[in-house]
Amino acid sequence: MSLTWSGLPAREAAFTEHMTPEQMMSGPAGKVVHQAKSPMGAMLQLGSAAQKVGPLTDSIRQHGYQPEVHGHLHLTRRDDGYEAFHVSGHEEPGHPLHGVPAKQAGTALVRALHESGHSAPAPVHVEHVELKKRPVVQHEEEPEPDFPGKGVTYYHGTIGEHGTDDAPDHIEPASAHGQGVTFQHMTSPDHAYATTSERDAWDYAGKKFDRQGTEGHHVPKVYEVRATGPVEADPRWDDERGMSRNTNENDHRSKHPFEVVREVDPPEHIRDFYYSRHYNRD
Template sequence: MTLVWAEIAKLGQWQPLDSEEHIHPGELTGSTTSDERDQGHVDRLTRSILHHGYSPERHGQLGLNLTDHGENIYHHASGIETYPEDHQPHEHLLQALQDAGYGEVPVHIHDQQSDPDGEPAPRYYHGTTESDLEHVRPNHSTRGTFGPATHAPGYAYATGLESAKDYAERAADQHGGRPRVFEVHPRGPVEDDPKFDAAGNNRGNNLDDKRSRHGFSVVGEVPLGHDEEY
C-alpha cells in the first residue's frame, strides 16, 4: 500500500486524490473532432499563447480525470481569456497548445479510481426514460425535473442505484415511457447535490444525489425486469 493510500485508509472511507503534473499536450487526447470545436476559439487562444507564452491564469488550466473506466481531460480552471459562453474550453485549450507547439504544461490530476488495496470508488447511476443514453450532459436551464424547485444551471446529475430507480419510475409516471437506469462514471470532480435551491425550496432530491459540472459517461444499462410491462 502506498503512503497516500495508507493515509486514506486511516479515514475509513474512499476519497479522490488531487495532484499536479507537467504533461506535454501531445500526450493528451481530447474527445471532440475538428467539426465539433469552435476554430475561432482555438485560433484566438493559439495566437495569445504564441504571443504571451502559456499561463494558467490567462488561458485556463487543463485537468486529467482518472476513473476505473478510463481517463479524460476536463476544464479545471478558467483564465482571464476564457470565454464564459465557451462550453468546451478544455478542448479548445488543448488544441491551441498543440497548434502552438507548446511543451509541458501543468495539468491538474483528479484521481477517482478505486483504492488499489481494496476500497472501491463510488458507483453512480442515472434514472431516465431515455433509451440509448451515452452521456449525461450539464443542464444549462434552471427548470427542475420534479416540482417547483429549480436546478443550478451548468450541472449534470447522478445518484445511487435505488435513487436512480426511483427517479426513473417518477419520470415514467409523469412523462410516459419505460423507466431505465444507467450506470455512469464522472468526467470530472463530483459534489453533493444541495437539498434546497437558492430560494429555499426543497428540491425533492435524495440524500445520495451528486452533481458535476463536467457530466457523466454511460458504462451500461442496469436491467430492471420491467420489459413485460412496457
C-alpha cells in the first residue's frame, strides 16, 4: 500500500518532539489508547474506527511509520495536565482512517504504532495550550450592623465552681435561661446585665455568692463580655414604685445576650476572702 498527500500543513521544528510509542503511551493521552485496546474500550473510544486499526497496523509493520503516508501525529497539552492525540493528513479517501474524526484517528494511530512493534522515535507536533483563568470574584463582606454598645468592653459578675472552666458561651436574659433572677427588685428577667466597671462586676459576684454560693465549692467569678445587640444604661429608678434600684452608674442591660470573651482573674482581695478555703484544701 502506498499513499501520498500534498499540501500538508508545515510544522516548525520548534514545535516538534520525537517520541517513541512507549513514551506516547506513558503520558495522560496514552491512557485513552490503553482503554481502546480492549473490545469494550475500543467500542467506547474509537467506535467504528476500531476496525480500521488492523490495516493501519499492518501497513506500519510492513513499511515503517511514514507521517506523510500514515498521518501526522499531534499532541495537545493543556496546562491543567490534560493531553489528547489527534491526526492530520488522513483526509484522502484511500487512507485507512478516512472519515474518522481527528481525535479518534490520533488514538487509533498511536495504538497502531504500539501494536506494530514500531520502536523508533516518531515526530509529534506538540501544541501547548494555556487555559484562560477565570477571574477571582471578590465578594465584599457586608459590615456588621452598628448598635449602641458595640465594641465596648463589659463585665458580668456571677458565681461558679472553684477550679473548673465552666464559663458559659453567653450571658442570657433570665427569661431565656429559665433560672430566675438573682436580684428580683433590681433586675428584669427580659434583660441580660453587665457593667463597664470590673470592680463593680466583682462586687456583684460577691453579692451573688452571699445569696447563693455559700454552699458547695462556689466562688465569685467575673467574665469579660461583649454586646451582641443594642445596649442601654440600666435605669437607676423604678418608675412604678418611685424608688432607687440601688444600681451603679456603670451598669448596662440588653435584651440580647452578652457573648463571653474570657474569665477574669480574681483580684487579691477577692482571692483572699472568697477563695482561701478552696486554696487551703489543695
